[in-house]
Amino acid sequence: MFENRLMKVFKHKYKIAKKQNITCWRVYDHDLPEFPFCIDLYEDKVYLAEYQRRHQMTEEQHTEWLEACVALISKYLGIANENIYIKERKRKANRNNQYEKTGDTKQYFTVTENGLKFLVNLTDYLDTGLFLDHRITRQMVRNEAGDKRVLNLFAYTGSFSVYAAAGKAASVTTIDLSKTYLQWAQDNFSINRLKNADAFHFIHADVKQYLKTLPPNSFDLVIMDPPTFSNSKRMKDILDIQRDHVELLNDVLTALPTGGKIYFSTNFTRFVIDKDNIKAAAIKDITRATTPFDFEGKLKRWCYLIVK
Numbered sequence: 001m002f003e004n005r006l007m008k009v010f011k012h013k014y015k016i017a018k019k020q021n022i023t024c025w026r027v028y029d030h031d032l033p034e035f036p037f038c039i040d041l042y043e044d045k046v047y048l049a050e051y052q053r054r055h056q057m058t059e060e061q062h063t064e065w066l067e068a069c070v071a072l073i074s075k076y077l078g079i080a081n082e083n084i085y086i087k088e089r090k091r092k093a094n095r096n097n098q099y100e101k102t103g104d105t106k107q108y109f110t111v112t113e114n115g116l117k118f119l120v121n122l123t124d125y126l127d128t129g130l131f132l133d134h135r136i137t138r139q140m141v142r143n144e145a146g147d148k149r150v151l152n153l154f155a156y157t158g159s160f161s162v163y164a165a166a167g168k169a170a171s172v173t174t175i176d177l178s179k180t181y182l183q184w185a186q187d188n189f190s191i192n193r194l195k196n197a198d199a200f201h202f203i204h205a206d207v208k209q210y211l212k213t214l215p216p217n218s219f220d221l222v223i224m225d226p227p228t229f230s231n232s233k234r235m236k237d238i239l240d241i242q243r244d245h246v247e248l249l250n251d252v253l254t255a256l257p258t259g260g261k262i263y264f265s266t267n268f269t270r271f272v273i274d275k276d277n278i279k280a281a282a283i284k285d286i287t288r289a290t291t292p293f294d295f296e297g298k299l300k301r302w303c304y305l306i307v308k
Helices: 002-019 059-077 132-144 159-166 179-191 207-211 241-254
Strands: 024-029 037-042 045-051 084-089 109-113 116-120 149-153 171-176 200-204 221-224 261-266 282-285 302-307
Touching: 002 024, 002 059, 024 109, 024 132, 037 059, 045 059, 059 084, 116 159, 116 179, 132 159, 132 221, 132 261, 149 159, 149 207, 159 171, 159 179, 159 221, 171 179, 179 200, 207 241, 221 241, 241 261
Parallel strands: 045 084, 149 171, 149 221, 171 200, 221 261
Antiparallel strands: 024 037, 037 045, 109 116, 261 302, 282 302
8 A cells, every 4th residue: 555655656756856856855745644654855865754643553563564664665765774764753732842852963964955055954853954845935035035135034944044145135134043053054054155244144032022123124025934832941932823923924014114025934734814913015825836746735834925
């Protein structure tokens, strides 16, 4: 069952990826409930996430089952077993563990997307450092960024910032609460030879507090992809994106000139945007337009283009 499905989806998606010159893409995503995997290809390596579920297997039986699945993945994707990295993920009962550290191997690999380089880590964190589902959105930002003052909030490893800088932005400001991810973002800039201390800024800050300090007309283009929920001890307040998105977006809009734009995204599947209370001239749902071929029918996030 799994073998047939894997063979079919890989053959279909591989043709599209090759045609579009994409080397990092999602192969399989919970296609069969009995095989609750996400399989992501990062060039010559595979990130295999198994989602926890109730099953009737003993620990030994589960190990044998997983090894058999890995052997099939290796066979059909043409990836050696030692280049398949396995991670067990919990269902998100606790929504604050998205970037939780799980190891300390410090194994970083460089991958390429749209001619830009990014460091990924397939062992130490629940996520790899490059969210594949925003591939199209990143390119949109690159196309928009020319001569603009760009702000990337909740920036994670700064992939949107790299795209903006590559798109000849006048300046790029990258904000995150994690010093680890800010350093990762700076490393991503370095491997792309994007060096301009006067134009590229990396700020360690609580976004909710930082936005309150911005004067009007500070930025032209903003990317905001916050976690669904965060109660980090480093934050002054809890973040709940459904509750807080209006305040966050209005604070950003205050810092934009007329015509300024926000790319806003959230992974909260039950999210409902409160258009009536957001002080914008236009709010467009671009979820479908930003969905890559390898996430069609499977994408569990929302994306909006908001214009002041």
